[in-house]
Amino acid sequence: MRFISHAPSEIEEMLETLSIPGVKSLFDDVPNDVKLARDMNLPRPLSEVELKRELLEISKKNKAADYVNFIGAGAYDHHVPAVVKAMVSRSEFYTSYTPYQAERSQGTLAAIFEYQTMIAKLTGMDVVNASIYDGASSLGEAISMACNIKKKNKVVLSGSIHPEYVATAKTYGFGAEIDVVPSSYTTSYETDWKQVEGLIDGKTAALVISMPNFFGVLEDVKQAQEITRKKGIMLIVSANPVSLGLLKPPSDYGADIVVGEGQPLGNPLNFGGPYLGFMGTKSQFVRRMPGRIVGETVDTDGKRAFVLTLQAREQHIRREKATSNICSNQALNALASTIYLSYLGKKGLNDVAYHSHANARYFIDEAKKSGNVKIINPKVFNEVVVEVGDLDKKYQEALDHKILPGLKLDRFFPKEKNKLMVAFTEKRTKQEIQKLLELLGVS
Amino acid sequence: MQGIPLIFEKTKTGKEGFRLSPLEVPKVDLSETLGEDIVRDEVNLPEVSELDVIRHYTELSRMNFGVDNGFYPLGSCTMKYNPKINEEVAAMPGFTELHPYAPEEISQGTLEVMYDTQNLLAEITGMDNFTLQPAAGAHGELTGILIIKKYLEHKGEKRTKIIVPDSAHGTNPASASHGGFDIIKVKSDSEGLVDIEALKELVNEDVAALMLTNPNTLGLFEKNIFEISKILHEKGALLYYDGANLNAVMGIVRPGDMGFDVVHLNLHKTFSTPHGGGGPGSGAVGVKAFLRDFLPKPLAAQKGQMYYLDYDIPHSIGKIHGFYGNLGVVLKAYAYIKSLGAKGLKEASEIATLNASYLLKKIEDMFEVPEDILFKHEFVVSCNNWKEKFGVRALDVAKRLLDYGFHPPTIYFPLIVDEALMVEPTETESKDTLDAFADALRKIYQEAKEGPDFLKSAPHDTPVRRVDEVKAAREMKLIYEG
Numbered sequence: 001m002r003f004i005s006h007a008p009s010e011i012e013e014m015l016e017t018l019s020i021p022g023v024k025s026l027f028d029d030v031p032n033d034v035k036l037a038r039d040m041n042l043p044r045p046l047s048e049v050e051l052k053r054e055l056l057e058i059s060k061k062n063k064a065a066d067y068v069n070f071i072g073a074g075a076y077d078h079h080v081p082a083v084v085k086a087m088v089s090r091s092e093f094y095t096s097y098t099p100y101q102a103e104r105s106q107g108t109l110a111a112i113f114e115y116q117t118m119i120a121k122l123t124g125m126d127v128v129n130a131s132i133y134d135g136a137s138s139l140g141e142a143i144s145m146a147c148n149i150k151k152k153n154k155v156v157l158s159g160s161i162h163p164e165y166v167a168t169a170k171t172y173g174f175g176a177e178i179d180v181v182p183s184s185y186t187t188s189y190e191t192d193w194k195q196v197e198g199l200i201d202g203k204t205a206a207l208v209i210s211m212p213n214f215f216g217v218l219e220d221v222k223q224a225q226e227i228t229r230k231k232g233i234m235l236i237v238s239a240n241p242v243s244l245g246l247l248k249p250p251s252d253y254g255a256d257i258v259v260g261e262g263q264p265l266g267n268p269l270n271f272g273g274p275y276l277g278f279m280g281t282k283s284q285f286v287r288r289m290p291g292r293i294v295g296e297t298v299d300t301d302g303k304r305a306f307v308l309t310l311q312a313r314e315q316h317i318r319r320e321k322a323t324s325n326i327c328s329n330q331a332l333n334a335l336a337s338t339i340y341l342s343y344l345g346k347k348g349l350n351d352v353a354y355h356s357h358a359n360a361r362y363f364i365d366e367a368k369k370s371g372n373v374k375i376i377n378p379k380v381f382n383e384v385v386v387e388v389g390d391l392d393k394k395y396q397e398a399l400d401h402k403i404l405p406g407l408k409l410d411r412f413f414p415k416e417k418n419k420l421m422v423a424f425t426e427k428r429t430k431q432e433i434q435k436l437l438e439l440l441g442v443s
Numbered sequence: 444m445q446g447i448p449l450i451f452e453k454t455k456t457g458k459e460g461f462r463l464s465p466l467e468v469p470k471v472d473l474s475e476t477l478g479e480d481i482v483r484d485e486v487n488l489p490e491v492s493e494l495d496v497i498r499h500y501t502e503l504s505r506m507n508f509g510v511d512n513g514f515y516p517l518g519s520c521t522m523k524y525n526p527k528i529n530e531e532v533a534a535m536p537g538f539t540e541l542h543p544y545a546p547e548e549i550s551q552g553t554l555e556v557m558y559d560t561q562n563l564l565a566e567i568t569g570m571d572n573f574t575l576q577p578a579a580g581a582h583g584e585l586t587g588i589l590i591i592k593k594y595l596e597h598k599g600e601k602r603t604k605i606i607v608p609d610s611a612h613g614t615n616p617a618s619a620s621h622g623g624f625d626i627i628k629v630k631s632d633s634e635g636l637v638d639i640e641a642l643k644e645l646v647n648e649d650v651a652a653l654m655l656t657n658p659n660t661l662g663l664f665e666k667n668i669f670e671i672s673k674i675l676h677e678k679g680a681l682l683y684y685d686g687a688n689l690n691a692v693m694g695i696v697r698p699g700d701m702g703f704d705v706v707h708l709n710l711h712k713t714f715s716t717p718h719g720g721g722g723p724g725s726g727a728v729g730v731k732a733f734l735r736d737f738l739p740k741p742l743a744a745q746k747g748q749m750y751y752l753d754y755d756i757p758h759s760i761g762k763i764h765g766f767y768g769n770l771g772v773v774l775k776a777y778a779y780i781k782s783l784g785a786k787g788l789k790e791a792s793e794i795a796t797l798n799a800s801y802l803l804k805k806i807e808d809m810f811e812v813p814e815d816i817l818f819k820h821e822f823v824v825s826c827n828n829w830k831e832k833f834g835v836r837a838l839d840v841a842k843r844l845l846d847y848g849f850h851p852p853t854i855y856f857p858l859i860v861d862e863a864l865m866v867e868p869t870e871t872e873s874k875d876t877l878d879a880f881a882d883a884l885r886k887i888y889q890e891a892k893e894g895p896d897f898l899k900s901a902p903h904d905t906p907v908r909r910v911d912e913v914k915a916a917r918e919m920k921l922i923y924e925g
Contacts, residue, residue: 001468002526002782002783003782004870010874013874014797015797016799016802017804017805026793027796027817029664029666030664030666030695030696031669036695039694039787039789040694040785042563042567042780042785042788043784045784045787046781048528051528051532051781051782055535055774056535056551058555058556059536059537059552061552061555062549062550062552062553063549063550064541064546065537065541066537071544073544074765074766075543077540079541081461083460083461083493083497087500087504090501091525092504092509092511093504093509094509094717094718094720095511095519095525096509096527096719096720097515097517097718097721098720098721099720100517101851102910102912103842103906103910104506104902105506106506106589107503107504107505107507111720113449114449114451114923117451121487130721131722134578134764134766135765137578137582137763141479144621164762164766165742166760168761168765171762171763175585175589175621175623176622191444204750211584218477222480244486246473246483247478248481248482252483268539270541270762270771271538271542271550271553271767271770272765272766272770273764273766273768273770273772274770274772279649286919292721295526295916295920296918297911297912297918298446298910298914299902299910299911299917300908300909300911301907301908303907306910307911307915309915309921312916314613316613317613319613319626320619320626322620325581325585325614325618325620326579327581328581328711329579329722330719330723331720332719332720332723333722335720341498342489343491343493344460344461345460345486345488345490346488347490348459348462350485351462354471355466355472356464357473357477357866358466358471359468362469379476381477399546413546423761431466436790
């Protein structure tokens with residue numbers, strides 16, 4: 001096979017050293033009736049030339065990858081700079097593993113420390129972990145964490161959270177025996193605060209909101225702050241990190257835990273993964289946080305160095321009493337986000353957020369001029385729901401023009417017929433937006 | 444002293460790396476469009492040039508050690524070579540630029556890869572259905588445990604306990620506990636296998652499942668697997684396979700044929716996808732047909748010539764990931780399976796076992812090693828004799844190995860072996876590498892004989908010297924404060 005580094009004569013020498021006739025002898029302890037008596041039924045092995053040809057052909061069947069993309073809904077078509085790709089392709093980074101041996105893993109450790117710092121700055125939280133699998137699973141972990149801290153077993157979710165995050169939170173809740181209670185959303189696609197307040201009772205550990213919410217709308221976060229303060233429960237905020245280039249950090253409105261999907265920070269769409277979930281919290285909760293954490297220290301020469309720390313929370317030490325079962329996380333994606341934020345810097349992140357928002361506003365303002373479509377709630381960051389008559393037909397026409405016009409809301413909410421959710425990034429041009437408007441019947 | 448650099452220290456006001464083209468659409472007044480009270484001041488991120496970024500992260504990368512740098516026999520992690528063609532395939536724009544909610548008719552390529560991979564993994568493991576949604580091994584464990592929980596709930600049974608061997612990975616008890624189960628430990632017998640008599644006593648109508656790795660974490664094949672399976676199944680409990688060690692047995696035995704009901708694999712171990720400094724991995728989960736309807740939604744499916752996402756899974760545990768899993772990782776595993784085929788995968792397992800057996804033979808005289816045991820793809824030796832004779836511990840040996848240009852084995856695991864070194868060479872390492880590693884250990888043994896101090900202060904030739912873990916935990920400097 002390929003990828004084995006032995007000359008045939010070396011295998012002979014090794015067998016001789018072991019005084020055995022062949023490799024099969026190494027499996028003499030495996031009972032014969034357990035052994036597979038046939039070859040596995042797999043396709044024949046391909047050479048590199050064949051493999052590349054075949055996979056390229058398969059990749060071309062993903063015609064949508066070439067289209068102008070206005071779909072968001074938790075995964076955004078931001079530009080991934082060449083710098084990011086070049087740096088995460090360094091094999092010292094990508095062929096290493098969890099930095100257990102700190103002295104030879106300072107690259108990964110320092111980068112995670114930078115990542116923790118940058119996410120802390122974005123979210124306003126005191127401490128950040130080294131990443132979780134994605135935005136939805138980081139919410140799942142956050143509800144477990146809040147229930148552990150509060151010693152309660154119920155969380156209330158705003159009705160305007162991503163439906164797949166709600167589904168994931170429910171699955172985590174099923175495991176941890178937490179009652180995950182979603183509320184509904186209003187006709188203007190906002191949290192129904194009154195209902196939320198009614199759902200909170202003595203068993204409730206936390207309220208979860210999303211900012212911006214699933215529909216792109218900016219929530220009245222003061223309400224969340226007031227309700228959670230009044231009820232004495234924790235506030236968990238799921239945030240779009242790019243929006244935090246313009247919007248106040250969730251710490252400003254009382255968040256105790258901030259989670260979110262890190263994909264928009266330098267990670268390609270990849271049909272939904274690998275992405276990364278980020279999580280930050282206040283320093284008093286750090287020992288309750290799941291996942292890896294890197295801390296600063298010194299080596300025996302007194303020089304600054306970094307190391308995995310607070311490991312007494314983790315599964316390899318605490319086993320069934322660990323704060324979480326996380327071992328591998330999304331380190332390389334977190335590295336990509338770190339490099340992305342370094343490269344964009346103060347101004348660049350602000351620019352990307354501003355351009356994305358300005359593009360969304362342009363679409364809204366143009367759409368408003370026409371009676372053919374209806375903007376339900378224009379108070380958004382980079383994504384907006386628009387009501388379009390005869391949507392299915394127009395959607396198909398857009399596809400014919402190699403445009404993905406957005407997400408049809410009835411995918412998740414069957415009653416939301418003829419509603420299209422359209423997302424904007426800095427990559428969308430004025431011309432592309434005009435074409436979309438035209439296809440939706442706004443001339 | 445300065446030590447390891449951070450990007451924040453290279454920042455100079457006004458420096459720019461990235462620049463967008465000028466805004467084409469009209470400017471907006473943020474206090475009007477977003478609301479005055481929600482607009483923030485600037486975020487205090489670095490201000491650096493493009494070359495600053497490249498130099499900084501290149502410098503950091505040089506302080507790292509990966510499989511491409513050298514031998515990485517980290518037991519239980521299967522640090523095999525990560526073929527470059529896999530990276531090239533996964534980076535094809537047709538795959539990377541695809542949005543997870545793009546219409547299925549124009550996302551057929553990735554759906555085909557998902558569907559095929561589900562089936563290939565089913566054949567390799569002898570299971571019936573696979574989900575690719577879990578993003579890592581432990582995530583797969585949680586998924587598998589929740590499938591068992593949901594199945595039992597559906598049957599109207601309330602079973603509250605999961606059994607794990609005392610040699611198990613920490614993730615096993617942690618996953619089962621986060622699935623809402625109580626954990627009971629089953630001890631290992633004198634050979635290092637599950638103690639059958641002890642198991643019999645533990646299994647009753649309260650037990651939901653036994654989580655088992657085979658070969659187990661000591662690198663030994665649980666040869667009584669049929670009996671274990673019978674003990675569990677007779678009492679209505681299930682058998683869970685932790686696929687951490689599948690690299691030892693591909694094409695030789697299959698979990699499905701051994702009686703396992705649920706399996707999780709680590710595509711980043713067995714199927715050669717890179718570990719990324721701690722992820723992304725992929726923790727695909729396979730089940731026997733009677734558990735298919737409990738898998739997470741959706742599964743990739745095929746109707747006629749079309750592939751689609753099947754959400755019709757009646758008793759599904761729901762979703763465990765926002766989208767469909769780490770597909771970029773799945774693609775690399777797919778490319779690997781297609782590169783090797785049935786014979787190549789089997790040969791990988793055979794040579795992985797040969798490499799481990801050979802390396803053990805070369806070094807066993809220096810350590811405490813159980814006698815007459817056939818290890819598989821990894822082995823565990825104890826440095827107890829080093830500790831007693833020289834006052835040198837497994838940690839010191841590990842740190843000194845760094846000076847010799849090797850990544851050390853896993854240390855202090857499994858917990859049932861004192862001063863453990865857990866060595867997993869993998870099949871991709873050459874005889875020369877194994878010999879060089881054995882020679883290094885022999886030199887270190889000699890150094891230990893000459894006195895422990897030099898080893899206790901190792902490493903000596905690494906980017907930093909031994910780091911102070913206690914200080915890190917005590918002071919908790921977790922972000923850069925400037």
